[in-house]
Every structure is written in structure tokens, then in C-alpha cells.
Amino acid sequence: MSSADLTELLRASRPIAPAALRERVRTLAAAPPPASPLARLRTPRLRLRFVVPVLAATAVAAAVAVAVVRPESPRVVAQPGAERAAADAAQRGAATTKQAPSVATQLAPNPPPGAQAPAPTPGRAQDYQAQIGLEVEDAAALSTATKRAMATARDLGGYVVGASYTESGTGSAQLVLRVPTARVQDAIAQLTSLGRITSEQVQIQDLQEQLDALDREIAVLRARIAHVTALLQDPALASERRAALAAQRAGLQRRLAEQRRARSATAQRAAYATIQLSLATKEQAATPAAGSRLDRTLDEAGRILAWEGVALLYALVVVGPFALLGALAWLGLRLRRRAEEDRLLARHSGRA
């Protein structure tokens, strides 16, 4: 008997359902289907091929909507309150930093001169350091701005500590200027008017306590020297004692001279503020120019999407191991069930 004969034989002997069964099924099918009490609560079946695109579209739509609705990042400027806080911190002796982010500074024109930098506290010795980044139009503007910056420092009673200028089509210049601390705000106002601000940072460190401590120490040393000098004027003083007192006075005078030098250096530090000015032409500027509103909205949407991606990745990293364990458990159960079914079917060879 060939395979074809066997197939033919099998098909010819295809079983037909008995009439009783047919009648039973017809009766069953004629009855209304039983209503499930949970039918109303049943949620529609979610299909992965629909869920994934819908979730992706929702994420993109949300990012665009947030980017459109969200107000543009305000420019970070020193508020009066913040300025007072900075001054207070400076008075307490703490280092204060004020930084205007480069992106934010590009979104708005420069504020009125002198409005951004915190002022040194009058009557207190302070170490004032500022770093300013400016963008100018081209190489010619760079040259002019560099010259004007150096002139500004001199005009205000300061001087140029160092200057570096590079130009070949595009260009940049770095200047280190020292101006009297009392006129630092004028200096910053004039310097920031030379171009578009790309970055700005101010650090103020209080030196007054240090200066006061030096003054006290100098006063003490002077008093001790005067006392030793008075002792030395006694004619009845023994020669060894005189020699010892003379040596002590010499030591005190040396220490007094050191403290005077230290005070002078500290006072000099407080007298002049240091301004590091970086100038660059547009092509050289580190930060890109601000685009249109549409560009910024798209950028913002891109950033939000990137954050959504990060959040998704984080969720995957956290949930991933559990999902993997679950999948493995499900696979194991499925394999076990299939093996058990195969055993069952292999065992039932004859009539059940």
C-alpha cells in the first residue's frame, strides 16, 4: 500500500458526527450565548502592533505640545534679591558665584550696562573676579573691541595684566584686566557693551576679616616692640638680659615687617578687581546663534524626546530583569506543559 492509497483511504473514511450529537449542538447553538458578568468590565484586547506606534506617537505629540506651550527659558540675571544675597554672602566671607548660562544669554539682548554684575560692598575689602565671554561680528570688530577693552581698563585707573590675540579669518582674544574694585561695575558695563555676552561669571571673596586680623596682629606686634624698647632703655639692665631683649625685639620687628607685607598684598588684592575677558568672532564663538522660534521649539521637543528616551531606558533597565525572569518562567511552564501533553498523547495509544 502506497502513501497515496493510505491518504485516499483515510479521507474516504472521514468520520461523520452522529445525529444525536448534531441535534445536541444545534440545540446548544440556538440558545442565546451566556452573558458573562465580567463582560462589561472586559477591556479591549491590546495588540502590540498597534500599541507600540500609538505610544511612540503619543510620546512625540507630548514632547511637541510641551515644547510649544512651555514659555521660553528666561534669561538668568541677577535679581535685586539675589544681588543682596550675594552681597550678604560676601560680607560673611563666603565665595559668591553668579553665572549666566551661555544659551540663556543668547535668547535675549544684553541688559542695560551694569545691571548684571553684583556690586562690591562699599567699605569692605573684597577679592572681585569676573570672567566674561563676548561674541563680536568679525575680525575687524574683534580688533576694535580688544583695543577698547584695554583702553577701558586704563581709563578706569586699571591696567592690562595679559593679552592674547589670534586672528585668521575668524579670531579670538583673551585679556586679563585689573581695574579698581570701586569702578568694577563701570568696567563690566563698558566691556559687555563691546559685544554679545556668551558667558558671564563673577566671584566675590571677602578679605575684610583677613585684613582686620592682620591689623590686629600688627598692632599687637607694635605694642610688644614698644614694650621691649622701653625695657632696653633701663641703664641697670644686665648685659645678658639686654642681649636677650634685643634679640626678641629684632624677631618681633621681622614679624611686623612680614605682617605689613601681607597686609599690603591683601589690600592690593582688594583694591583691584580682576576681569578675564574672552572675545571671539561669531564663527569662533563656542555657542551657536539662536534660531527661529520654530527651531527652538523643535530643539526643545528634541530635548524632551531625549528625556523620554532616557526615562524609557531607565524603566527598561529596572523592569528588564523582572520581565526577563517572567518570560523565562512563562517559557519554562509552556515547555513543561507541552512535554506533559506529549506524554499524555503518547500514553493513549489505543482506545481511551
Add this chain to the structure above:
Amino acid sequence: MTLDPPRQERLGARPSFAAVAEQHLDDVYGYLLYLCRNASLAEDLAGDTFEKALRLWRRFDPGRGSARTWLLAIARTVALDWFRAEERRRRREQTAALPDRHEDAPLEGFGPELDRALASLTAGEREVIALRVVLDLDGEAAARVLGISQTACSTRLSRALKRLEERMIHELR
């Protein structure tokens, strides 16, 4: 104008349960008869299959497969449940004896040689023959009913037919 169930399914319309039951009753019964090789049991299991199918009818999705495949998958689950229950009963009784209510007479419609040859196969071998040869399901549908891959289904069918052929040659001698 009413459409026949297969055409309705092709068009994406949901057929009525009565129409589907009428259409595929012989398929379900035939499959179960091959699987358990007992007419009265196959009849019982077919009835149970349609009862279960009616309960689950709301969940049937014509887009995911034909009603015939869906019914045969339910029939297989019902039969396996019965086999499991039977195994437990046998273990409880500590006997390997076959159930009393199932007679050992040749099945109606089968020749004695084919009947004996089929009896020598396992239920797993008989079910793949029933699905692929007798009911003429395609490889994908049969594999879906059996819960295995198409390749595994083809391999299982090839082995089962080879064994049946050998047994038939032996029976005809």
C-alpha cells in the same frame, strides 16, 4: 441575502455561532474520534467542546484565525483535560485497566485493518494525521492547533504516516 460562513470570515464579518457549529461539527467530531478512538467519548467531548466554544464565542477573533482552527484548538484542550482527568483517576485506582464504559469494538466507518493500524499509533500521531490528512488543514493551521512550529508539525506528520503505512502493510499480510 446571507453569506456562507467561510465567505463571511473572508470578508471579515463575524459569522453566527450556530452557522459555525453546523459547518465544523464533523471536523471537530472527526478530530476527537481520531484522538481518543472511542465514538461515545468523542461524542461527549465534541459536545463539551461546543459548550465551551459558546461560552468563549465573544472572544473569537476572525482576524486571528479561522473558526475551524479555533474550534479544533478548543477540542484539543477539552480532550487533553479529559486525558489528564483519566490519568488521575487511574492513578487513584492504582490500575492500568481501561475504563469500563469504552468498548473495544472496531470503529464505525473504518475497515478492520485501518482501525487496528490506527490503534497502534499514539494519540499524538493520530491527531496530526486527522488534522493534516483527514481534515486537510494547512501546515500553519495544524501547527497552531497543536501549539507547535510548522516544521515540527511536518516532522510529526511524516513519522506518523510512515508508522501507519508500516502497520497497514503488516495488517494486510
